[in-house]
Amino acid sequence: MGRGTAVGKTGAGASVHLSTDSVSGPEGFGWWGDMVSRAVMPVSLASAHADHFEGEVALLELVDTEFSAFSFSPMSARRTPDHIRSSDPENYYLFLVHGSPSVWSSAATTLCCAPGTWLCSTHHSPWPASSRTRAGTRG
Numbered sequence: 001m002g003r004g005t006a007v008g009k010t011g012a013g014a015s016v017h018l019s020t021d022s023v024s025g026p027e028g029f030g031w032w033g034d035m036v037s038r039a040v041m042p043v044s045l046a047s048a049h050a051d052h053f054e055g056e057v058a059l060l061e062l063v064d065t066e067f068s069a070f071s072f073s074p075m076s077a078r079r080t081p082d083h084i085r086s087s088d089p090e091n092y093y094l095f096l097v098h099g100s101p102s103v104w105s106s107a108a109t110t111l112c113c114a115p116g117t118w119l120c121s122t123h124h125s126p127w128p129a130s131s132r133t134r135a136g137t138r139g
Contacts, residue, residue: 019056029053032072040068042083047075071099095119 018035020028029050037043039059047053055072097113104111104119113119 014061016059016061017056018059020054021056025052026050028055029075036077041079042087043077043079044083045075045077047073049073049075091122093119093121095121 020032023031029045029047032053032055033043033045035057036045039057053073053075055070057071058069060067095113095118097117097119098115100115102113104113104121111117111119
């Protein structure tokens with residue numbers, strides 16, 4: 001799914017639901033990483049659960065705003081200077097963490113986010129993030 005594809009093809013208000021249900025094993029984790037890098041922003045993902053990774057996302061794209069709900073197996077993500085150079089969408093991201101705690105780092109700040117925590121970020125700088133148990137975010 002290319003960035004803006006749903007809105008470009010169907011107009012504002014398009015919704016999309018994607019999951020790893022049809023892709024099993026390590027291929028599912030690879031597919032998940034590719035989908036996140038294309039639909040949200042380029043990142044590198046890692047997971048000790050890659051062999052049985054599960055993830056799903058529901059997206060609603062409006063003209064100037066996107067809403068999404070992610071749920072996924074424990075994993076970590078890293079956004080490097082190379083990722084930023086390849087694509088910096090210059091968006092603001094507002095996250096609501098639910099389900100399980102997540103750890104987010106950016107520059108010199110590390111946040112341990114419990115379920116119910118709101119997080120606002122631009123993602124213009126490199127960062128690592130991780131979830132220790134099945135996580136969900138709504139952005």
